[in-house]
Amino acid sequence: MLPDKDGPSGGGGVQDGPGTEDPSVTLFREYLRLKTVHPEPDYDAAIRFLERMAEELGLPMKKVEVCPGRVVAVITWVGSRPELKSVVLNSHTDVVPVYEGHWKYDPFAAVKDADGNIYGRGSQDMKCVTIQYIEAIRRLKAAGKRFPRTIHLTFVPDEEVGGHKGMETFVKLPEFHKLNIGFALDEGLANPTNAYTVFYGERNPWWITVRCPGSPGHGSRFVENTAAEKLEFEEKIKAWCKVAGEDVTYDFAQKHMDQNFTCTEESDPWWHAFSSTCKAMNMTVKKEIFPAATDSRFIREEGLPAIGFSPMNLTPILLHDHNEYLNEQVFLRGIQVYERLVPALASVPPLSGEE
């Protein structure tokens, strides 16, 4: 069947004929069209979509309103040994704003071009992962599988604005602790080579607002920051503010100091399950520290292991960029990766203290 081609100005791109697109890709494109974009994300649309997903999967969904208008949704597949610690598949539902003029296509139209590249805000960060989790679970359920450990899919708001009304609050609530988490997967980044990148730690974000009444200042970007530099750095700000005048103050919007990272030794049962599955699928895995910050930092601060992983190889890193896209074949391959990873993680044998 010949594709029906629209030029970029038509905003349509190339569409598959009816029935030729993989339903998982169609679902991904549908999700990309929801405008969960800051500064006013349509979270109601996301929750409605997730409720439909839960219904299709035949799994219960809980809603935890962590702040007014900010709901964390949790879809749960109870394991055959529910007393064991669970596996969390986390994703955030919000996306960063766009400069429409810089985009080839409408960033909320989920246009697919002739090469199968799907353009949309969130196509890499991280609506792809949300749908990959859901589709992997759908396929595993359809195949009649069940695993010892309970699997929770958590969908959180406001990651892109610092997580205050999202994961940061959620981890402090009893509903989070009741999940009885053993291990969590969260977002990572694309890798332009054939390898996949996994993240076992993050940089500590410091977002600082300096108040200097009556005297306009200029923003500064502090890119390099080792632990030692960071400790000294606040003294510098203090000194600068003091020199600028007694009424000059500063506030932290983000001040993370936690240096916890997740164990990636082969002796660690969670890491072993993750890495041996990747090996069995002939995937090359590169371990890195995440260059920015994700909701994993809140999970790690609770003392729980979390790996940042978005299965996108052969893909330029386009998170927060204009013309963010993901190729449909890479997307589909990612579902297969989770179809293997999820069973491996949810079948990690009981750890000491679990029996």
Ligand code: MET
């Ligand atoms: C410090 S909040 C992090 C927001 C977003 N994930 C970013 O890295 O830009």
Ligand SMILES: [Zn+2]
């Ligand atoms: Zn993200």
Ligand SMILES: [Zn+2]
């Ligand atoms: Zn982001």
